[in-house]
Amino acid sequence: MFDFLKTFFQGLIYLLLSPVILAFLAIYMVYSFFVFLFMFIKRVIMFFKGENMKEGMKIDKVSQLHLDNQDAEKEALQAVNPTPMINVQSTSAPQPIIIQTDEQGRLKNIKVLNTNPVDAQPSIENQVFQQLEAKEKDND
Amino acid sequence: MINLLVKLSESDKRVLIALLLVLIIVLILFGYLVKLIKFILAKQAAFVDTSMYDIVDANMVSTPKEFRKVSFEKNRRKFYFEAIFPFTVMALVNITIVILLLFPINFNYQVMGNYFYDLRLSLNWDNCFVILLDWIPALEHWPAVTHSPVFYFTEWQAWVSYIYLIAMIYGITHFTICVCAFASRNYRTIMAAHDVFDKDLKKLADAKNLNNVHTKKPTEEMKEAVEDEVK
Numbered sequence: 596m597f598d599f600l601k602t603f604f605q606g607l608i609y610l611l612l613s614p615v616i617l618a619f620l621a622i623y624m625v626y627s628f629f630v631f632l633f634m635f636i637k638r639v640i641m642f643f644k645g646e647n648m649k650e651g652m653k654i655d656k657v658s659q660l661h662l663d664n665q666d667a668e669k670e671a672l673q674a675v676n677p678t679p680m681i682n683v684q685s686t687s688a689p690q691p692i693i694i695q696t697d698e699q700g701r702l703k704n705i706k707v708l709n710t711n712p713v714d715a716q717p718s719i720e721n722q723v724f725q726q727l728e729a730k731e732k733d734n735d
Numbered sequence: 736m737i738n739l740l741v742k743l744s745e746s747d748k749r750v751l752i753a754l755l756l757v758l759i760i761v762l763i764l765f766g767y768l769v770k771l772i773k774f775i776l777a778k779q780a781a782f783v784d785t786s787m788y789d790i791v792d793a794n795m796v797s798t799p800k801e802f803r804k805v806s807f808e809k810n811r812r813k814f815y816f817e818a819i820f821p822f823t824v825m826a827l828v829n830i831t832i833v834i835l836l837l838f839p840i841n842f843n844y845q846v847m848g849n850y851f852y853d854l855r856l857s858l859n860w861d862n863c864f865v866i867l868l869d870w871i872p873a874l875e876h877w878p879a880v881t882h883s884p885v886f887y888f889t890e891w892q893a894w895v896s897y898i899y900l901i902a903m904i905y906g907i908t909h910f911t912i913c914v915c916a917f918a919s920r921n922y923r924t925i926m927a928a929h930d931v932f933d934k935d936l937k938k939l940a941d942a943k944n945l946n947n948v949h950t951k952k953p954t955e956e957m958k959e960a961v962e963d964e965v966k
Contacts, residue, residue, distance in 0.1 A: 599763075601766075602763055602766035602767060602770065603759065603762055603763050603766060604766075605766045605769055605770070606761075606762040606763055606764070606765035606766025606767075606768075606769060607762050607766075609765065609766070609769045610762065610765050620911070620914070620915070620918075623914055623917075623918050624910070624911065624914050627814065627818070627910075627913075627914045627917055630811055630814065630815075630917075631814070631815060631818055631822060633811075634811055634812065634814075634815035635815070638815070648812060648815075649816070652805070652808065652809065652812075654790055654795055654805055655789065655790065657793075657795065658789045658790045658792070658793035658795050659789060659793075661793040661795070662789060662792060662793050
């Protein structure tokens with residue numbers, strides 16, 4: 596509701612101010628016409644000097660050069676004093692995983708093969724199976 | 736006042752309400768039009784920010800005066816390149832007319848004026864209005880058309896006149912749009928010159944909090960030297 600009223604009163608104010616705005620615009624158009632003629636003459640003079648107005652101002656080129664130099668200096672400093680990186684060392688080689696499924700594709704067993712013979716331990720499923728086998732033998 | 740209200744008939748009341756609604760709708764539409772124009776001009780004014788960013792970042796300008804000088808020159812160049820096409824179109828059609836006027840042929844400003852006059856749409860507004868409450872004019876029925884536009888497509892002078900009219904309407908419209916954009920960029924330059932170089936204590940406090948600018952605290956000797964002014 597507030598936005599609606601704001602738009603309404605803005606419309607009313609600008610409608611009342613529209614003659615002033617149009618008068619200002621007319622004066623600015625006359626000024627812009629002379630600015631256009633001035634820039635046309637300036638472009639002609641620059642053409643005979645060997646410069647091109649479309650290429651941009653000298654200050655743009657110098658600014659870009661100055662910024663590029665500062666970036667290059669920053670990079671050079673970083674190369675001399677590199678920021679310390681945290682080195683993550685893995686203690687074990689990647690272990691191959693065996694996934695067993697039945698004829699319908701349902702998961703039966705997951706086994707992780709430990710390639711290190713010293714640390715080789717049977718998988719959890721195999722440990723449980725071995726414990727069950729040992730119990731059956733005891734019962735027998 | 737009460738006697739006046741008693742005199743209003745039902746149809747008069749309906750017309751008044753309709754007029755009021757039309758006025759409200761017109762004002763709201765005008766408000767939205769103004770919003771749209773402001774939005775477009777703000778987009779145009781963003782050129783100042785993009786064009787001056789690297790220059791301010793590189794500290795090539797250090798005072799508002801220098802900022803304005805560089806930015807106004809950039810605005811003038813952009814306006815020149817934007818307005819060059821409509822200006823060229825207007826210049827070409829006017830030069831063509833001047834060349835044709837130099838030759839002893841059946842073509843002059845009066846001939847052009849006659850063709851423009853025949854393009855008019857005239858309406859007869861007599862007996863169309865009814866006066867409500869002794870002062871409010873309300874439209875009773877649509878006006879009659881007394882003259883509709885006539886086109887002379889077989890005459891070359893008419894073709895020249897119509898092309899001149901279309902080219903000038905296009906040129907003036909496009910040039911006006913370029914002038915509005917130029918004015919909005921100049922206004923933004925004046926505002927930005929203040930924004931960029933103003934010494935704002937709140938901005939300094941925010942910068943200190945975010946970027947750790949000058950956080951080194953003064954020594955005890957420094958504090959003692961200015962103790963009489965501070966405390």
